[in-house]
Amino acid sequence: MSIHDEGFAPAETPEGIEVRGLVKSFGSTPVLTGVDLDVAPGTVSVMIGPSGSGKSTLLRCLNLLETPQAGRVRIGDDEIDFTAGVRRGQSASLRRHSAMVFQSHNLFPHRTALQNLMEGPVFAQGRPRREVEEEARGLLARVGLAEKADAYPDQLSGGQQQRVGIARALALRPRVLLFDEPTSALDPETVGEVLAVMRDLAAEGRTMIVVTHEVRFARDVADHVVFLDGGVIAEEGPPQQVLLDPQQERTRAFLGRILSH
Amino acid sequence: MDLDLVRESIGPLLSGTIRGTIPLTAASFVGGMVLAVLVALARLSRVGVVRWIAQGYVSIIRGTPLLVQLFIIFYALPSLGLTIDPFPSAIIAFSLNVGGYASEIVRAAILSIPRGQWEAAETIGYSRTMALRRVILPQAARVAVPPLSNTFISLVKDTSLASTILVTELLRKAQEIAAPTFEFLTLYSLAAVIYWVLCLVLSIGQGFLERRLGRHLQPQIAKVEKVRQATA
Numbered sequence: 001m002s003i004h005d006e007g008f009a010p011a012e013t014p015e016g017i018e019v020r021g022l023v024k025s026f027g028s029t030p031v032l033t034g035v036d037l038d039v040a041p042g043t044v045s046v047m048i049g050p051s052g053s054g055k056s057t058l059l060r061c062l063n064l065l066e067t068p069q070a071g072r073v074r075i076g077d078d079e080i081d082f083t084a085g086v087r088r089g090q091s092a093s094l095r096r097h098s099a100m101v102f103q104s105h106n107l108f109p110h111r112t113a114l115q116n117l118m119e120g121p122v123f124a125q126g127r128p129r130r131e132v133e134e135e136a137r138g139l140l141a142r143v144g145l146a147e148k149a150d151a152y153p154d155q156l157s158g159g160q161q162q163r164v165g166i167a168r169a170l171a172l173r174p175r176v177l178l179f180d181e182p183t184s185a186l187d188p189e190t191v192g193e194v195l196a197v198m199r200d201l202a203a204e205g206r207t208m209i210v211v212t213h214e215v216r217f218a219r220d221v222a223d224h225v226v227f228l229d230g231g232v233i234a235e236e237g238p239p240q241q242v243l244l245d246p247q248q249e250r251t252r253a254f255l256g257r258i259l260s261h
Numbered sequence: 262m263d264l265d266l267v268r269e270s271i272g273p274l275l276s277g278t279i280r281g282t283i284p285l286t287a288a289s290f291v292g293g294m295v296l297a298v299l300v301a302l303a304r305l306s307r308v309g310v311v312r313w314i315a316q317g318y319v320s321i322i323r324g325t326p327l328l329v330q331l332f333i334i335f336y337a338l339p340s341l342g343l344t345i346d347p348f349p350s351a352i353i354a355f356s357l358n359v360g361g362y363a364s365e366i367v368r369a370a371i372l373s374i375p376r377g378q379w380e381a382a383e384t385i386g387y388s389r390t391m392a393l394r395r396v397i398l399p400q401a402a403r404v405a406v407p408p409l410s411n412t413f414i415s416l417v418k419d420t421s422l423a424s425t426i427l428v429t430e431l432l433r434k435a436q437e438i439a440a441p442t443f444e445f446l447t448l449y450s451l452a453a454v455i456y457w458v459l460c461l462v463l464s465i466g467q468g469f470l471e472r473r474l475g476r477h478l479q480p481q482i483a484k485v486e487k488v489r490q491a492t493a
Contacts, residue, residue, distance in 0.1 A: 065380055092386070099384065106381035110399050110477050120385030123395060152477035172385060
């Protein structure tokens, strides 16, 4: 585990994730065909793979934006067995553990940056407004946007928007952070500022799952790299192994393609 | 034009406007909007029967003349044993009519909000209802203001049809004064001017509402305002 700065440690205990036999198809198109995944608490897992390999779908299944047809997911003490069917209240309970950062940030355009952060904690979690606001201002400061609290998303640059998106996820006090290609929609010059925030979060010892094409980020920050291809995990392991010395031919081919750009 | 007649009739005409046209329009629009949101949600429902009922309602309202709807409620319902006074009859007919048309506007506005907004609302822990109330409808409202303003402005003028079921609104007042004096030109022109002024006020209100609901959509203007405030 990485050494982390005191005072930056998250208030919430990071949790681990266990996925077994996850199956998801859209109509007759299979996307995930039996995925097993283990994520240890406080570690960073990076998921890479060609488009259509199912990495975003897998991430979205963990947050229940997609409902798998079979398999089970456990986060902390909450578990859903999708083969048996989802019972009432189970999804909300599992979803509580995680927060999602989207590729296209999906900030609420009619709310200021600060209001975007406060929305979930105040109106979904029912926490006291004053306490939430204080914490939200702190989070905006952490992502370097203290002075943008009252700006609307459209008044911010792409990188700033995504940093607000990360702060909004943190405001939910999640035990697991999910990132779905957080830098793919950004201008090249703003990618760095978003990755810097993510590095800080990783250094705090948070549980993070990141879908990305940023191989350097994976190499520097990940504890575990997962290579998905054709709806299954084709190879996984420490970044040195998967990225620098891949055992599978298709991993080598994929890395060769993205590194040549 | 007879100026004395103008002076004499302006009072009764304004009274017809203030006691007839304006409350009739306001009540019907409010009733219609409540109906419109419910019908729009019903049309987006996952339950087939709910969708069909809503669709049938919209189809009937849009497929029949407003005057016929008004006559059915006022003249035809009594033969089924249901007699309603002119003013409430008009409010019911106009509300039903506005509800049918505006529900399509509200539905389109809701559908225009990107799916990512629903997803973001879901991931911060909102139920579908909460997502709708706090995330989707506020944004849809901005989209719906211009077309709904059209509906509102049409309604102001459509309320003149209530004169046919004996509601003393603006047009009926004009008719009452014009009939014995044969001063049709003066009276109907005056009525036209009053309708036009009402609609003008509403158009100005529309502009104001669009700016207010669209604060977040005008970053440049907002920035300029901020700089202006800071330097003032």
